[in-house]
Amino acid sequence: MNPSFLAQDTIAALATPPGEGAIGVIRLSGPDSIALASSFLELSPVPRQAKLAVFRQNGRRIDQVVATVYRGPASFTGEDMVEISCHGGTSVLRQVMGALVRAGVRSAERGEFSQRAFLNGKMDLLQAEAVADLISARTAGSGRAALSNLEGKLSGEVRAVRNALVEAAASLEVALDHSDDPTVGTALTFKEIGSRIEVQGQKIGRLLASYESGRLLKEGVKIAIAGRPNAGKSSLLNSLLSSDRAIVSPHPGTTRDTLEEGFDLLGIPAVLIDTAGLRAHTQDPVEEIGMERTRRAILESDMAVVVMDSASEISGDDERIAGLMNGKKAVVALNKGDLPAKTDLPRVRKLFPDRPLVSVSALKGEGMEELLQALRGQVQGIHGIEDPEGSEAVVTSLRHRDCLARAKESLDKAGDVIRQGGAEELAALEIREALESLGELTGESAEADILDKIFSGFCIGK
Ligand SMILES: Nc1nc2c(ncn2[C@@H]2O[C@H](COP(=O)(O)OP(=O)(O)OP(=O)(O)O)[C@@H](O)[C@H]2O)c(=O)[nH]1
Ligand SMILES: [Mg+2]
Numbered sequence: 001m002n003p004s005f006l007a008q009d010t011i012a013a014l015a016t017p018p019g020e021g022a023i024g025v026i027r028l029s030g031p032d033s034i035a036l037a038s039s040f041l042e043l044s045p046v047p048r049q050a051k052l053a054v055f056r057q058n059g060r061r062i063d064q065v066v067a068t069v070y071r072g073p074a075s076f077t078g079e080d081m082v083e084i085s086c087h088g089g090t091s092v093l094r095q096v097m098g099a100l101v102r103a104g105v106r107s108a109e110r111g112e113f114s115q116r117a118f119l120n121g122k123m124d125l126l127q128a129e130a131v132a133d134l135i136s137a138r139t140a141g142s143g144r145a146a147l148s149n150l151e152g153k154l155s156g157e158v159r160a161v162r163n164a165l166v167e168a169a170a171s172l173e174v175a176l177d178h179s180d181d182p183t184v185g186t187a188l189t190f191k192e193i194g195s196r197i198e199v200q201g202q203k204i205g206r207l208l209a210s211y212e213s214g215r216l217l218k219e220g221v222k223i224a225i226a227g228r229p230n231a232g233k234s235s236l237l238n239s240l241l242s243s244d245r246a247i248v249s250p251h252p253g254t255t256r257d258t259l260e261e262g263f264d265l266l267g268i269p270a271v272l273i274d275t276a277g278l279r280a281h282t283q284d285p286v287e288e289i290g291m292e293r294t295r296r297a298i299l300e301s302d303m304a305v306v307v308m309d310s311a312s313e314i315s316g317d318d319e320r321i322a323g324l325m326n327g328k329k330a331v332v333a334l335n336k337g338d339l340p341a342k343t344d345l346p347r348v349r350k351l352f353p354d355r356p357l358v359s360v361s362a363l364k365g366e367g368m369e370e371l372l373q374a375l376r377g378q379v380q381g382i383h384g385i386e387d388p389e390g391s392e393a394v395v396t397s398l399r400h401r402d403c404l405a406r407a408k409e410s411l412d413k414a415g416d417v418i419r420q421g422g423a424e425e426l427a428a429l430e431i432r433e434a435l436e437s438l439g440e441l442t443g444e445s446a447e448a449d450i451l452d453k454i455f456s457g458f459c460i461g462k
Helices: 033-038 090-102 112-119 125-136 140-150 153-177 190-209 211-219 233-241 285-300 316-324 345-351 368-380 398-419 424-442 448-456
Strands: 011-014 021-029 051-057 060-070 081-088 221-227 259-265 268-274 303-309 329-335 357-359
Touching: 011 090, 011 112, 021 033, 021 090, 021 112, 033 060, 033 081, 051 090, 060 090, 081 090, 112 125, 112 448, 125 140, 125 153, 125 424, 125 448, 140 153, 140 211, 140 268, 153 190, 153 424, 190 211, 190 398, 211 268, 211 398, 221 233, 221 259, 221 285, 221 316, 233 259, 233 268, 233 303, 233 329, 233 368, 259 368, 268 368, 303 316, 303 368, 316 345, 329 368, 345 357, 357 368, 398 424
Parallel strands: 221 268, 221 303, 303 329, 329 357
Antiparallel strands: 011 021, 021 081, 051 060, 060 081, 259 268
16 A cells, blocks of 8 residues: 555546436546636535536636535545536536546546545445445345445454454464563463464354355346246246346247346345256257256356246156256246146155245236245345345455455464464464455555456446
């Protein structure tokens, strides 16, 4: 981190989506932002007080705006900032941005406001990433998890672990430095250090376990819709999405390729995947490729909806599909419930033991609520996903998981050394390694290129 970072230049960007809108917000950050903005419009002398003003360039009126000044460090980035709420027209925003750039403001890079906030100590890396997660959250559940991390939930827990370990490492190092002088006491005894390492290791373990729900909340629960040709998979997808997304026809083998669509599973983000129907024999090489994709989609999904045609007998294809569901979370949708039933229900139960069965009619849109509840029930067992207030810290990215896993590994090694009465310097080294990994997580010891990579994934104006 570069403490002399504080603001060589002043940046600006449109903070709202481009296109027409009631307002479009342009924000500036950096040492000259207030002086520069003042050359175009009259600002309130009082920070955080919105003021109605006219944005003028060379005496020409461009827009009537509302501007707010923030004095650093009491601002999002920690620098002086100005937020100008313009009318959200493409031409107005282009002219205002153009005028600022000609006056010496630089157009901000992706994530540059957040990066400045991070570099100025306004938030740590986990919080900055949570801002991006909150912006891209597609459902209430993922938004809640992101907000709680933005407010510092995850950072707080990681910091508490770090503090406990710093003390343990310091005690070990004092013991090392004075190993020939038994009169020098340390804050913690060897035994206390051992149990502290164990407790902190368990805490990291719990955070690691939250990755499953974190990933699902961020990326969406992948739900493959599988079944034999013509069972009504594409019809079911369309019915759940309330749109004609996939082609439906009476010809078996209509769907050739997998088709994915985002979906709100009663507050939890999901991705529905329509697949090509699976059958034992086909002469068509394209259909064969499609079926291979179906098998892969099932394998890679978090759960499946097996669609069966309840108006016909169970076939060998249905049995083979049941075999693919081994060890997979699944719900069986007995489709075409509007037609006379021909399926042998006890046999279906035997084929899919312990799996919820729901009778639906994709054609008529019946039974969808029950199907959603059954799918939601499959998600319920996942640690932390049902947490209504987002009160548990949730790890949401592979980066987080990797840092935590490395920290845990180092701590486990340190624990082993101490248990076996081994060398203090080895244990101290492993604890230092763990601290380094945790520092990478919060950004304190993250390399510049890692930071650049993270922030460049943000949107412009954030
Ligand atoms: N009566 C009735 N017909 C249905 C229902 N669901 C689907 N169908 C009909 O069944 C036929 C096949 O539907 P699709 O949704 O294309 O079936 P699919 O499983 O996607 O088939 P493939 O893509 O070929 O694997 C179409 O003629 C649908 O109109 C239902 O609930 N009731
Ligand atoms: Mg289909």
